[in-house]
Amino acid sequence: MHCVLCDNKKVLKKQATTVKYKQSGLDNVTLQGVEYYKCDQCGEEYFGFGDQEKLNAIIARVLIFKKDPLNGKELRFLRTYLGLSSAMFAMRVGLTKETVSRFENNKFPISKTLDVLVRSLVANKLPDRDYDFHDWWMRQQGKKVKRIILNTDKNGWRLKEAA
Ligand SMILES: [Zn+2]
Incomplete structure (x- = not known):
């Protein structure tokens, strides 16, 4: 990529860095391996967060289970x-x-x-395909979770685990 703030003609070198994820509004999230470019002419820094939906989903998942x-x-x-x-x-x-x-x-x-x-x-x-949050919440309340689990393959449905 090129610097968008100055007339530096050089292609900026892609690097990796570690940053605090301040954009999340949280104080305790560190991101490692973040794509990073720095303009050697004006000093502007550029960060690439990749798939931010996925990034935020991972953090959201940590928070709901805290x-x-x-x-x-x-x-x-x-x-x-x-x-x-x-x-x-x-x-x-x-x-x-x-x-x-x-x-x-x-x-x-x-x-x-x-x-x-x-x-x-x-x-x-x-x-959430396996009641993760529900079960976590029940366990927080000291309750046992009982499930009936079945699996299926070419031979059809079979009981795997009974409550
Ligand atoms: Zn620049």
């Missing part, structure tokens, strides 16, 4: 991951925009109801 309650920054990250403005999100969860903003800015601790609700909304968006 043991501790969500904090405001994590709530904001998950709301954004859901593609909802604070007004739309507030409508979805039956709160005012101002209340959501207070939660996101850590003015109030996030209620347990909202914590579970936002995790559930995110779990419904993420690919």
Whole structure:
């Protein structure tokens, strides 16, 4: 690639670097192997985050399975991951925009109801073919999860595991 800010004619050299993922709004996310270019004429830096949908999905998945309650920054990250403005999100969860903003800015601790609700909304968006979130949540409550598992192949359906 070329620098878009100056008239440097040289092709910028592709490098890899480690950065804090500040764009996520979270303080504790480190990205390694990020595509990186630096213009040797004007000093401008360029970063390539690749498939950001996938990147954010991985982080969202970590957050919905975290043991501790969500904090405001994590709530904001998950709301954004859901593609909802604070007004739309507030409508979805039956709160005012101002209340959501207070939660996101850590003015109030996030209620347990909202914590579970936002995790559930995110779990419904993420690919989950094996009740991962449901089972995790049940175990958090100290409940046993019993499943009936069947598999199928050319011979048809067979019971693999009974509750
Ligand atoms: Zn430049």
